[in-house]
Amino acid sequence: MKYFRINILLAAVIVIGVILQSSFEPDKKKKAPKESIQANVNANGTILEFMLVAGKEHNHPTFAFWIENLDGTFVQELFVTKSLSTGIYGHGQKVEGVWDTEPGEVRRPATLPYFLHKRGVKAEDGTYLPTPKKPIVDAYTGATPAADFDLEAKSNEKLSGKYRILFELNQSWDWNEFWNNTKHIDELNYKTSCQPALVYSVVIDFDNPMDYYALNPMGHSHYSGKTGELFTDISTLTTAKHIFDKIEVRVKK
Secondary structure, eight states, rough: OHHHHHHHHHHHHHHHHHHHHHHHHOTTOOOOOOOEEEEEEEOOOOEEEEEEEEEESSSOOEEEEEEEEEEOOOEEEEEEEEEHHEEEEEEEEEETEEEEESSSEEOOOOOHHHHHHEEEEOOTTTOOOSSSSOOGGGGGOOOOSOOEEEEEEEOOSOOEEEEEEEEEEEOTOOOOOOOOTTTTTTTTHHHHHOOOEEEEEEEEEETTTOEEEOOEEEEEOOOSSSOOOOOOOOOOOOGGSSSEEEEEEEEOO
């Protein structure tokens, strides 16, 4: 009986220890609070409400939303993350392959090449990247959300008829077995992107909108941003497909 009581006491001490330890350990899986963002607030156009749920591979991606006609003609930006829209990133680049610890200008053509070529604004260096001197207008830009977020964006004019809403995102240094550091070894722009940018889209009839729409992948961009091509085979992309678990949009009535 004496040994039985000692064993019970030891078991209780272990259980209490485990509970106390777990209570003091940080929750590594805890998400940042959901954010609400507004873009182009002074416009008088149609309001689009986006709802995005971050996936398990989310790690501060760069992305852009925009509108096109059904023939693929670019209409306007809706929202672009600040680093791409200004050309200023958290770590500047001193020389090729050497990074600074301070924010600075960086040229990353592979970031969102499908969006940038569609937008069609050419920089002095021959790329379609915005620069600090010629950024994307502030009305369409904002900081990268830390996790889940809602975005309320306005078109410049009221939309009638059918349009395509597109979303492109890229997460730097996102390697996998196919897109690895043995591919394209002479192309520095590939190495900062790895898995190419993933492009989502959906068509909306603004004269007869549904309650909500889900944006689905339609292809990926050029791996180094040399062209504005869209490659519809996304079977080689893995973690890039789990940066966001849900991307939805609805037309505010």
